Amino acid sequence: MTQDATLAEERQQLLDLITNEAYFRKKITLSSGKESDYYIDARLITLQPLGAYLCARQMLDIIGDERLDAIGGPTLGADPLIGAIGVVSLQQQRPVPNFIIRKEAKAHGMGKQIEGPVLSSGDRVVVIDDVATTGKAFLHSLDVLQAMDVEVVKCVCVVDREEGAAEAVAAKGSTLAAIFRASEIHKP
Numbered sequence: 145m146t147q148d149a150t151l152a153e154e155r156q157q158l159l160d161l162i163t164n165e166a167y168f169r170k171k172i173t174l175s176s177g178k179e180s181d182y183y184i185d186a187r188l189i190t191l192q193p194l195g196a197y198l199c200a201r202q203m204l205d206i207i208g209d210e211r212l213d214a215i216g217g218p219t220l221g222a223d224p225l226i227g228a229i230g231v232v233s234l235q236q237q238r239p240v241p242n243f244i245i246r247k248e249a250k251a252h253g254m255g256k257q258i259e260g261p262v263l264s265s266g267d268r269v270v271v272i273d274d275v276a277t278t279g280k281a282f283l284h285s286l287d288v289l290q291a292m293d294v295e296v297v298k299c300v301c302v303v304d305r306e307e308g309a310a311e312a313v314a315a316k317g318s319t320l321a322a323i324f325r326a327s328e329i330h331k332p
């Protein structure tokens with residue numbers, strides 16, 4: 145079986161996991177404040193070994209051979225993905241350091257807002273997250289990294305709800321790629 149065929153089968157397996165275990169048809173208020181008639185609780189997938197592994201494989205495929213200094217994202221949505229990507233990138237013999245962006249700098253200890261390896265001006269990174277709606281978490285991450293003169297090569301999420309995140313990220317000078325679009329999961 146070819147690498148492309150394996151990735152395609154794994155993508156379908158991940159879609160099945162999300163559809164069967166993390167997709168709920170119910171009225172809910174999203175973190176963006178928007179109301180929705182469905183919810184995708186990606187942490188039900190990213191916090192289980194198979195789901196985390198499949199997400200990491202797909203995200204690394206989307207990132208491709210891009211020269212990077214690190215991959216990271218906003219806590220809490222990106223946390224399990226970051227760990228999985230670190231391990232899978234090592235298994236693929238192209239290890240990439242990881243980082244986590246806090247909502248604000250710690251008021252104690254070292255006072256860091258970014259945990260992980262020290263990022264420097266000119267570094268190239270990819271920012272990841274689980275679900276993107278309006279892009280609020282990505283925008284916060286972009287602001288923090290751009291203030292440090294770190295180049296965000298792209299943003300990648302498990303699911304793009306197709307509610308403005310891609311446009312918001314583009315307005316900040318980056319692009320948003322997703323393993324899945326909400327229209328592949330949610331059937332009105």
